[in-house]
Amino acid sequence: MNMVLTNQIKxxxxxxxxxxxxxxxxxxxPTNTSLSQVCYVDERHIALPVQTFSKAGKHLQEVPDMFAEVVDPVTLRNWNLELKYLSTVEQGPIFEExxxxxxxxxxxxxxxxxxxxKGAEIYEVVAVSEQ
Known part of the structure; x- marks a missing residue:
């Protein structure tokens, strides 16, 4: 499996x-835009706080495409992450962190x-592009 989230993006x-x-x-x-913390899970996965899309009223599996724009705090480089929803966890190491x-x-x-x-939504990072 190829690494998607490099140390620079981390x-x-x-x-x-x-x-x-x-x-x-x-x-x-675009159907919804919000600000959120994006948490690194591993080279191919990130997590978002569950509140990010709770008001959207849709099951996350039904959202056609989802993206996160992240900024390196040192270099100010931007990346777009294309995301695919996998699951929501309400306990365990990812949730606790x-x-x-x-x-x-x-x-x-x-x-x-x-x-x-309330929970951590786990996403697969499908693609990364630098802005």
Missing amino acids: HALEGIFPSYIITVTKDGY MAIKLEKLFSLVGMEDLFHL
């Missing part, structure tokens, strides 16, 4: 900058008591 997934998450119809029209990371981020602005992670 820096962009450290949570310094939030990423744009965009869903697109089969015809290429994401919960700790988000709790730290929210504590920086005094909002740690307002956010509780």
Whole structure:
């Protein structure tokens, strides 16, 4: 299996900058855009907090195309990640790591008591392109 998320892209997934998450119809029209933390899982997978698309009202398997735009905090290079939804986890190491990371981020602005992670959505990174 080829590595998709290189070490350079991995820096962009450290949570310094939030990423744009965009869903697109089969015809290429954006249907939803939001900001979210994108968490590195391994060379071919990322995780998003479950709240990112809970308001969309669709099962994630039905979303035709999904993309994340990530930014390296050191070089400011941008990458687009094409994503495919795989599953949602509500416990385990990926969930725990994401919960700790988000709790730290929210504590920086005094909002740690307002956010509780409900799940981590796991995505396969189908393709990566540099902007």
